[in-house]
Amino acid sequence: MRELTPLCWQLLLLSTLVYCSLGQGGASLSVSPDRSQFFEYESVSLSCEVQGNSAGWRVVRNTERGNLSECNTDWGKLKGSSCIMSLIPSDSGVYWCESGSGKHSNAVNITVPAGAVILESPALPVTKGDSVTLRCRYQGTPSDLTADFYKDGSLIRNATTGEMTIPAVSKSDEGLYKCTNSSSEGESPESWMTVTGDRVEEE
Known part of the structure; x- marks a missing residue:
């Protein structure tokens, strides 16, 4: 086993x-x-x-x-x-x-990693239809803010600003996310993002 x-x-x-x-x-x-x-x-x-x-x-x-x-x-x-x-x-x-x-x-x-890179992603479930921003953060002063974002092990976005926004999340956005940097800062651990329910529209 x-x-x-x-x-x-x-x-x-x-x-x-x-x-x-x-x-x-x-x-x-x-x-x-x-x-x-x-x-x-x-x-x-x-x-x-x-x-x-x-x-x-x-x-x-x-x-x-x-x-x-x-x-x-x-x-x-x-x-x-x-x-x-x-x-x-x-x-x-x-x-x-x-x-x-x-x-x-x-x-x-x-998660509190020993490395110098973390992924800022919601710890709590996000509501379907909401806007969600993921940020790749580096401890110290990075030389390059360009980050690659991965979902379930596959590259989904390259961002020169170090962050990516999902304008309206759906159930298909649920999964394991991590980010990496092309410089020597390394990569973040993976975090699970949960998508639930429907957004309640105000009348």
Whole structure:
């Protein structure tokens, strides 16, 4: 039996949590800023948005090493109803909200690579019809902002500005994205973008 790579393991856990949370409702995990990849020492705020009484809900995670724990134990700081983190590579993993009775929210995969390139893509599902911009970011001062964007392993765009915009996303845009640079900065990890539902038009 082949050993699962960290990305495959995270996607498996993520899909399991999403499936198990169907029909439970009551809470959702929000991520600010809304992206799934971060440089080391960047900050992120995770919050449990709960319908009704939020008592008993907490932010928990399962890292690539398989360590299950909650915010304010050996990671993160509670500030009101939010968990604030200054990220390091070992914080890479799957995050979600969980209640004392075992109910849980949507799950979000957060990656903190050791390399110098990240892809800024939404951590939370995007709504069909919305405009989405993906950005290739380099730590430090890059010599070349030109980036190649890949979806499911295939090149889809070369952008001299380091970013690409999908004016109106559709279900076919769902998939694994990464970006690379023609200079020595390297490439980002892959991130999954989820497309869901229909945009509600204002009357």
